[in-house]
Amino acid sequence: MNRSDRRTGLAALGTVLLLIAGVAESAAASGTERSGTRHAVASGAGDREKREAAALTGTAKLYRSAGDDITFTFDAHLAAKDDADPTKATGTFEFSHYVNGVGARAKAEVDCLLTGGRVAVVSGVITDSDLPGAEGRRVGITVHDLGSHDRLGYSWASVGSPAETGALPACVGSAPFEKVRRGTGDYRVVPWRPKL
Structure with a gap:
């Protein structure tokens, strides 16, 4: 594998890792939102108006x-x-x-x-x-x-x-x-x- 192919391979690997990290972060945020929503609904404080100030x-x-x-x-x-x-x-x-x-x-x-x-x-x-x-x-x-x-x-x-x-x-x-x-x-x- 020559130097140019190696650089292309590393760039592709970097892109894949960034995409995986982005998907994982998005899934974690979505899970947090769902978890927070479940907690809010369970506690009866689903929106800002129901939460104490x-x-x-x-x-x-x-x-x-x-x-x-x-x-x-x-x-x-x-x-x-x-x-x-x-x-x-x-x-x-x-x-x-x-x-x-x-x-x-x-x-x-x-x-x-x-x-x-x-x-x-x-x-x-x-x-x-x-x-x-x-x-x-x-x-x-x-x-x-x-x-x-x-x-x-x-x-x-x-x-x-x-x-x-x-x-x-x-x-x-x-x-x-x-x-x-x-x-x-x-x-x-x-x-x-x-x-x-």
């Missing part, structure tokens, strides 16, 4: 080298019908921080939820807490959903206590600077896709 759910503990026991739990949702107004979000979130058994806990009623991609900012007013001065305060939390490496930030990071946040506007949090401790839980963010 945004959500932040899950529970996990934060990592602290000193061994602090810090837990955040979220159950926040924005219904599809309220897609244009994140302040109509509903649900609750809870958090606690203990060191050697001493600390406090709080529960808040959600009053705003904004999500974009894998990042969520949720705010709420504390309705129940054993931390003096915390009840009635609005707090905001930011979560970055990174699978087993989730991150979290909270509005009182610069002042030290949820009781000292002042008059915080709805849906304001801080950069997600804290890390979730591996194996303690996971957060899930459903991205908001408003009609712009």
Whole structure:
């Protein structure tokens, strides 16, 4: 086989491999679409109107080298019908921080939820807490959903206590600077896709 025939053969082989890859990719995408459709039909959320507009759910503990026991739990949702107004979000979130058994806990009623991609900012007013001065305060939390490496930030990071946040506007949090401790839980963010 001469050099010209060899080049022609390699070019033909390359074309065949590209065609096979394209067919395989198309089949995989088609299978994913079918699988997604089956899941959507089974869950009753076959189209955008039936899917909730945004959500932040899950529970996990934060990592602290000193061994602090810090837990955040979220159950926040924005219904599809309220897609244009994140302040109509509903649900609750809870958090606690203990060191050697001493600390406090709080529960808040959600009053705003904004999500974009894998990042969520949720705010709420504390309705129940054993931390003096915390009840009635609005707090905001930011979560970055990174699978087993989730991150979290909270509005009182610069002042030290949820009781000292002042008059915080709805849906304001801080950069997600804290890390979730591996194996303690996971957060899930459903991205908001408003009609712009």
